[in-house]
Amino acid sequence: MxxxxxxxxxxxxxxxxxxxxxxxxxxxxxxxxxxxxxxxxxxxxxxxxxxxxxxxxxxxxxxxxxxxxxxxxxxxxxxxxxxxxxxxxxxxxxxxxxxxxGTIARKDSAKANPNGDYLDDRVTFSEDKVMDRESKAVMMAWEKPLMEAHAKTICSGGGHVLNIGFGMGLVDTAIQQYKPLSHTIIEAHPEVYNRMLLTGWGEKKNVKIIFGRWQDVLSQLKSYDGIFFDTYGEYYEDMREFHHHLPHLLEPGGIYSFFNGFCGSNAFFHMVYCQLVALELEHLGYFTQLIPLPVKDCLGEDTWEGVKHKYWQLDTYYLPVCQCSDDSE
Incomplete structure (x- = not known):
């Protein structure tokens, strides 16, 4: 019928x-x-x-x-x-x-504020998280092992390191353990920036803090042996734009990585974006390796208490390691 x-x-x-x-x-x-x-x-x-x-x-x-x-x-x-x-x-x-x-990333971009006014919002700090005014997490302590792995990755060649997005300072604290020649941090949120200064980050000998959106401070940047990208309040298109600056920012043989949180509530959508980013970086001349890290044990039952959006719900995190394709030859 x-x-x-x-x-x-x-x-x-x-x-x-x-x-x-x-x-x-x-x-x-x-x-x-x-x-x-x-x-x-x-x-x-x-x-x-x-x-x-x-x-x-x-x-x-x-x-x-x-x-x-x-x-x-x-x-x-x-x-x-x-x-x-x-x-x-x-x-x-x-x-x-x-x-x-690009519909999935626009709807479900990890760490993205759909209101687009995060930098004008008040944020609250606690021992295990930084939250925006809508009770969405800017960064959480469960990410610490991931940030330590990212830091180890981008510092593996020594030299000069750039991090975009301070948050709770998890990755920057880990970077400091590797004693890079210089450690540049870009942070755009005024309250996070002020907290950085209050907690002594401006007094570290090898640290340079640049206040502002990365898009607005590119002229102040040099070239680096390791770069990490982890912003809040931005979408996939913003990271894609940043990737086009990599040839000028990343030294030959340098390593680039980013917080790979896209579509963190659906395993297949996440895999689509892992491959999509790798493909787009390949077109720019970079080879991307994805290192699987188990994160299930990092996420206890009370992890998301008081948090409006569970931006990560998968058992495995794929840490991206990106290098110029010519370096493997």
């Missing part, structure tokens, strides 16, 4: 009947349909590993980023079920879509 066309499409996708799927699509079945369980035909095809059906549904306009009631996309289902071919097809579809539209 006509009204069962979409249910038939879900059934055909579930069983991998590519000819039935093609016939139903040709007859006008709605490829965006969610059944009573909250699943789409694409989710069923991905969950069962029917790569040919996945391709047919994507070609017909099935949304790769639709979410089930349990916050899982078709890519998550393919990943959880171990269906590599379907996963690869969906990952490529996601990367291509985000290159054109």
């Amino acid at each position: 006509e009204e069962n066309k979409e249910e038939s499409l879900c059934a055909a996708a579930r069983t991998g009947d590519v000819f039935k799927v093609a016939s139903l699509l040709k007859s006008g079945a709605d490829v965006t349909y969610f059944d009573r369980d909250g699943l789409t035909p694409l989710m069923y095809a991905a969950k069962n590993g029917w790569a040919e059906v996945v391709t047919a549904l994507l070609d017909a306009g099935a949304p790769w980023n639709a979410l089930s009631p349990s916050n899982l996309s078709a890519g998550d289902f393919a990943m959880e079920s171990g269906h590599q071919s379907s996963f690869d097809i969906l990952l490529n579809a996601g990367i291509q879509a985000e290159l054109i539209l």
Whole structure:
């Protein structure tokens, strides 16, 4: 019956009947349909590993980023079920879509304030977090092991180091342990900047603090052997803009890294952005290695108490290590 066309499409996708799927699509079945369980035909095809059906549904306009009631996309289902071919097809579809539209990062960018006025907000400091006025976390103590790993990465070559975004000072404290020749910190929030001065950061011999947005102080920067980027109140497009300055800021053989928190509530979306950033950096001449770090033990039950947005909900963090592609030759 006509009204069962979409249910038939879900059934055909579930069983991998590519000819039935093609016939139903040709007859006008709605490829965006969610059944009573909250699943789409694409989710069923991905969950069962029917790569040919996945391709047919994507070609017909099935949304790769639709979410089930349990916050899982078709890519998550393919990943959880171990269906590599379907996963690869969906990952490529996601990367291509985000290159054109960038919708996920704009909606769910980690550490991004949609109001765009973070620098004018009051922030509150406590022992384990810095919060904005909406009770969203600017930085939290659970990130300390990650920041220590980032610091070790960008300081591995010694020399001169640049960090953009002080926050709680976790990465900068770790950087100091490696005694770089110089340690430049850019911080744009006036209250965070004042706190830096009150806690003695302006008196450290090898530290230079630059107050302002990184976009406004580029003329004050030199070139560095290690660079870390971790801003709050910005979106993916801001980091992409910063990446275009890397050839002038990063010394040959230097290491660049950034807080890789994009789409931290969905494993597949996060993987899309890991690959997307690596691809865009590759076009700029940089090779990116992603080092998996388990973080489940860092996130206790009370971690997010009082925090409005859980910006990280995954068990693994992928630490990016970026170097000029020519350096590996």
